[in-house]
Amino acid sequence: MDADGLAELLERFGLSEKEIDTYLAILDHGESKASTIADAADVSKRYVYSISEELEERGFVEVNDHAVPTVIRPVEPETVVQRLTRSVEEMEPELQSRYTRTERSGEQFEVIKSRQTVLKRIEELLAMAEHEVTLSVPATVLPRIRSTLEETTDRDVLVLLLVGTADGSEIDPASLAGTASTVRTWDALVPTMLTVDRRHGLLAPSQILTSSTSDTRAISLSQGQLAPVLAGSFLANYWPTAEERHVTSPSPLPSTYGGFRNAVFQIALHHGDDTRLEATVEGSPVGDRDRPTKLSGEVVDVRQSLVRPVTSSVPIENAFEIDVDGDRYSIGGSGAFLEDFEAEAVTLRRLER
Known part of the structure; x- marks a missing residue:
């Protein structure tokens, strides 16, 4: 990391540009007089006295004003980092207590580049489903998201699951119980498609989930006008062609x-x-x-x-x-x-x- 990068990080902890210049001069010179720091940072000696007191309160430096002239020395960087880390960790409980989870913007589009992020987004969307889910995925992905699918189905959400078996995967119909309301399989390379409650959707080439070297991209969206279009494509183009392998029992009434x-x-x-x-x-x-x-x-x-x-x-x-x-x-x-x-x-x- 160069000096500019370090200065940018220090700025995130609330230091101004002059404070950063003064602190870096103290680090460079070690234990020094105010006049030495002032010359190195190109600030007045009075400013060095003033800012050193503030840096001392924050735990960056120590000021020995019993010496004549006053001596300023930097605190060990390891100690500074530990103090900053503790401060950040102490904020978390209060931040969590004030945090209110809201839905993503209704007009949001997100381009996803990595396999792990696609899987994470699928699980996040499944977890928020209230009414219905349509989902097509390669068979190799099913074990990763199975528990989330089961939790979604247990909430009485309608889950229509299509599993692509183009890679030759064999699926035991009995093993599909609990994963969805109904499951179909298709011996073809189907795209990964997900819609949730007619509001959220995700579309990705299957390669992004099946190949570690794929440079393809996925799109996640939260838009009430487009999610139903994805669901319609799923139901019209893929669902009818696939083989029905599992159907749940009717729910209790009323x-x-x-x-x-x-x-x-x-x-x-x-x-x-x-x-x-x-x-x-x-x-x-x-x-x-x-x-x-x-x-x-x-x-x-x-x-x-x-x-x-x-x-x-x-x-x-x-x-x-x-x-x-x-x-x-x-x-x-x-x-x-x-x-x-x-x-x-x-x-x-x-x-x-």
């Missing part, structure tokens, strides 16, 4: 879902078990604003491609219909425009036959 795809997923599972369901949906009517903002009725149809058998006409379609006193209403999720109702929350209950 239950309320803030994520619409999760509600559709559960309806599909329960219908697969021939369970009659009642759905109460809260949100807003599409088009006709005179309709109520809350509807309840028996679920009579579901259109989806999240689990097999597929019942939707296109891969990204997720909707269901309910019968309300003989009238059928189609229910869609956020941004619905073809359906009769845009749901913000869905409560499912079992109906007795």
